[in-house]
Amino acid sequence: MDSFSYLSGFGNQHATEALPGALPVGRNSPQRCPYGLYAELLSGAAFTAPRAGNLRTWMYRRQPSVVTARYTPYEQPLWLSGTAQVEPSAPEPLRWGPLPWGQPGRDFVDGLCSYAVNGDPDAGLGIAVHLYVADRSMGDRALMNADGEMLIVPQQGALNLRTELGCLRVEPGEIVVIPRGLSFKVEVEGPVRGYVCENHGAAFRLPELGPIGSNGLANPRDFLAPVAAFETDEAQNRPYELIKKQDNRLWRCTQPRSPFDVVAWHGNLCPYKYDTRRFMTINTVSFDHADPSIFTVLTSPSDTPGWANCDFVIFPPRWMVAEDTFRPPWYHRNVMSEFMGLVYGQYDAKPEGFKPGGASLHNAFVPHGPDTEAFAGASSAALQPHKLDHTLAFMFETRMRLRPTPFALHEAPLETTYDQCWVGLADHFDASKP
Structure with missing residues (x-):
């Protein structure tokens, strides 16, 4: 069941159901959920975090995410996080031209190329910056990043994202943020290219406005979250490959079902998109x-x-x-x-x-x-x-x-000659001309 409607508002408590009555009333985990669903909690903050900073979402799904298989390593050597595998570089400015399209047939996972890293995912510090090129949809494949949330900035081509909590379409000029620990897949309609910030620290939020006052910059109402949507019975009954990033490694398993089976959800931890215009x-x-x-x-x-x-x-x-x-x-x-x-x-x-x-x-x-x-x-x-x-x-x-x-x-x-863009800045000093 697909839906591309949106719930509005950054950080709001959302409640959405793909079938009427799928959300339990008055209880997060009743003895028996409607439609025979399972209740599952996704936490993005410690249980005892202050209320204003507590991130969590209750999902009501056809099967809990524990129904899976054992993981084996997955090789994607160009996706790195943390500094353990990266040597310090010279203190000079660096610039790159556009990332070439490269080998055809890559999806979003295999098309990620890390450019710069700092911090440590296990310590909850730092970021990793990636660029991506892809021309193939992920199909019966999903990605879940346990190391950090992913802020995606498309540069060419639209991305159709299916997440556990619903669907989002994002085009150049827009951004999308996928919370840490949430499964998603990327469908494309042709070659796509863009940027990713993998954030290992505190979850992204709106900045304080200080003397600007109550209005300005990005307005909370302009951030859009998806409504609940789940895949059809046909998709539910075929195997899915789940790629999981954890401890700066990629792992894979083949599970007997789709992870996109959430019929209803409520909470404030969810993917969201924003139009920079x-x-x-x-x-x-x-x-x-x-x-x-x-x-x-x-x-x-x-x-x-x-x-x-x-x-x-x-x-x-x-x-x-x-x-x-x-x-x-x-x-x-x-x-x-x-x-x-x-x-x-x-x-x-x-x-x-x-x-x-x-x-x-x-x-x-x-x-x-x-x-x-x-x-x-x-x-x-x-x-x-x-x-x-x-x-x-x-x-x-x-x-x-x-x-x-x-x-x-x-x-x-x-660009090995980047520093040459400043060589023409001559010394025009003349002590006689104040």
Whole structure:
């Protein structure tokens, strides 16, 4: 039974049923569930976490997820998490061209290629950044990541996701987040490419707004969750391959049924999608420009206030109106590490060199900023109100250094001359001309 309707609201308590009366009334785990279903709890936080931060969902399904088989290792050597298998790299800026399509016949699981990692999934710290290319649907195959939640940013081609809690379709310009521990599969209608942040820390949430006030940035009502939907009897009665990521390893088993058999559910731990075109952009209307934190869509906080385990930041279309101001990002060295991608259009600080589908990494205190062309143009431009349009760049920003993977350094389209984009920044100092 398929449904592509949506429940709205980030972090809300949702209640949805694919059959009338499938949700028990007044009890989470009654002695006998309606329709002969089983009750199963998915917890995304400790039972005793404060109410405001407690994540959990009750599912009512045809068979509990314990009905499975034994696991054996699954080889996908390009998908890494944590730093145990990755050596430190030189403190220099890195940039990659778009990830090539590569071998045909890959699905989402086999099409993931890790570019940079930090932290440790077992310690609940850090992130892993992946790019994916795929041209095949997962079919009778599902993925469950026990190491982290997955924030997926499509760059080319739509993804149709079936999760245990329902279906979501996400296109370039939108994002989707799959909670840790929830099974899903990705169906495609042609070649697809995009980015993934695998978050091992605290679950993504909306940032605090502080002096911005109660309105602005991403509005909770614009986050969409799926309604309950379960696969047909035909799908329920055929074998499914389940790929599970745990302890930075992939495992596989063949179970006798589909994992997508949840007839009803209620709770606040669920997949959700967001259309970045609904982001309420805030910026200066006088001079200078604010820190890029004003473009934060979601944050995974750390134990140090203000130093995020990961911020997901976007650079969407917006008006530039600041007077007497160098409008592109200034040259900077940050305590945070920045992994950047471009979904479509042109990025104003790198008008020619940064391509859609490409990526860059500027680790903590690695200097970076506009290239020579962008600096020259912005320094001499007549400052009229100007709209940056038809563009969407984003950043995964993290408090820990990101280590590039062997694939990123030796197989991905790494631009070995990236640093040359700044060689034209000549010394114009003249002590006689203040």
